[in-house]
Amino acid sequence: MVASTVLPPTEHEDPRRAKSRSRALTAAVELLREEGLQGLTIEAVAVRSGVAKTTIYRQFENRDELHLAAISSVACHVPMADSGDLISDVTEFCIGLDHKLRNGDFGAVLPTGFDGAERSETLARMVHDTGLQRRAALLERLRSAERDGELIAGIDADLLNSQLVGPLFYRRFISRQPAGPEWVERLVAAVLTPLVRSSSAVPVRGGRPR
Amino acid sequence: MVASTVLPPTEHEDPRRAKSRSRALTAAVELLREEGLQGLTIEAVAVRSGVAKTTIYRQFENRDELHLAAISSVACHVPMADSGDLISDVTEFCIGLDHKLRNGDFGAVLPTGFDGAERSETLARMVHDTGLQRRAALLERLRSAERDGELIAGIDADLLNSQLVGPLFYRRFISRQPAGPEWVERLVAAVLTPLVRSSSAVPVRGGRPR
DNA sequence: GGTGATCGCTACGCTCCCGTAGCGTTATGA
DNA sequence: TCATAACGCTACGGGAGCGTAGCGATCACC
Secondary structure (H helix, E strand, C coil): CCCCCCCCCCCCCCHHHHHHHHHHHHHHHHHHHHHCHHHCCHHHHHHHHCCCHHHHHHHCCCHHHHHHHHHHHCCCCCCCCCCCCHHHHHHHHHHHHHHHHHHCHHHHHHHHHHHHHCCCHHHHHHHHHCCHHHHHHHHHHHHHHHHCCCECCCCCHHHHHHHHHHHHHHHHHHCCCCCCHHHHHHHHHHHHHHHECCCCCCCCCCCCCC | CCCCCCCCCCCCCCHHHHHHHHHHHHHHHHHHHHHCHHHCCHHHHHHHHCCCHHHHHHHCCCHHHHHHHHHHHCCCCCCCCCCCCHHHHHHHHHHHHHHHHHHCHHHHHHHHHHHHHCCCHHHHHHHHHCCHHHHHHHHHHHHHHHHCCCECCCCCHHHHHHHHHHHHHHHHHHCCCCCCHHHHHHHHHHHHHHHECCCCCCCCCCCCCC
16 A cells, blocks of 8 residues: 555665655655645655655655655554453553544644545545554454453444544544543543453442552 | 624625625535535635635635635534433434434535644634534433433543544544444443443343343 | 666746736615 | 615736656665
8 A cells, every 4th residue: 555656565675765755754744743734745845855856756646645655654553461451451552542642643644634535545545544453452452351251241342442442533633622541541441341240330430440 | 703704793784795605605515525625715616606706705814714614504403302211312312413424514524624623723613613512412411311310420421422422423534434323322322321220221241141 | 887776956837726906787775 | 766785707916836857966786
């Protein structure tokens, strides 16, 4: 996906080529941060990066391809621990995700793709793929908890993913409300507590796990 | 909010003015649907609506203001019933919201504002305000259920709002997964069942759902 | 050290869109 | 009826950005 226009797939790549692409992508991400999709123009990237416009066109066919590459260049990895304590692992995971949504390049650049994804299949897939690693990690952890008997059997892992991660994205991009570690902690507790086997079923409320 | 450039607030408005604005806004929404924010230009709106470019400038200072007005013009109302059965009321409400997110102008136009909201305070407020009625209706219904004893006491209504509505937005705009009435029903059940008092029915964690 | 790939630079034509001005025409409301 | 407010139309200067072409200089690799 997002292949450069002319690239030797496995073979050795000319370091000059790699460097100019890297500089262009960095500038593109900065521009997206500061001015949004509107500010992402080939000309602006050229000026900021110091890479000649012609050189940029040698690696990216047009602005859309550069945009795509910029988004995929900031895809982030959120680590998922498996300590045996599901709720604390997932809480940590969600706190990490929330932090990346609100501080890193990832969260800043992602919304530049939402509108385009409505009409571009490629961009839609890119926006979607952005969450694949995260979703896979979460699902795997949930299933492992199910196997270990920490969770009740028959959980709907995909539904749980939406329940855990959806509110974070929602508050960050749509309702634009604050979140923060304590809030995320409450969210995870509310979602998972009713599903864990051992603990008595005390739902949500002022619980203070960990 | 989003006041027209030159408008007599309460006084009678010239019907010619109202009509040209309405036609312009309709065209703007269509363009946003079909081509996204990129396609929203004063010239394109003029051509499509049949309203002269100069006339559009007489009512909207620039593209951003027109964009803002277009978004606020599609703000939708989701009705909330109070039948005494909380889960069925909320389920219906969420199904209605999901439907509007995926079919109406509202869901099509909203993402055109996500990127800009990162940098424009006005647009951010607009995107946020888009959910005010919905949030208020949901919160009110939750509190009424709490008063009636249908819900346990001490619920965090704002958290619940994010839990119920967040996943819908998330799947619509970010993960781009399908939803549908059955899925929404499962979501609402998962979120609310652990909190309803008379939980003789369908405990999510009960014996052995399988 | 030689060869080919890559770069930076300048320049260009082109398109789109901006926002304004001027003017005659038409509909509104007093 | 009549003043005026709003309209549509045309025209314009200007800026931004696109994408390409041609060139000499430089760097990587054999």
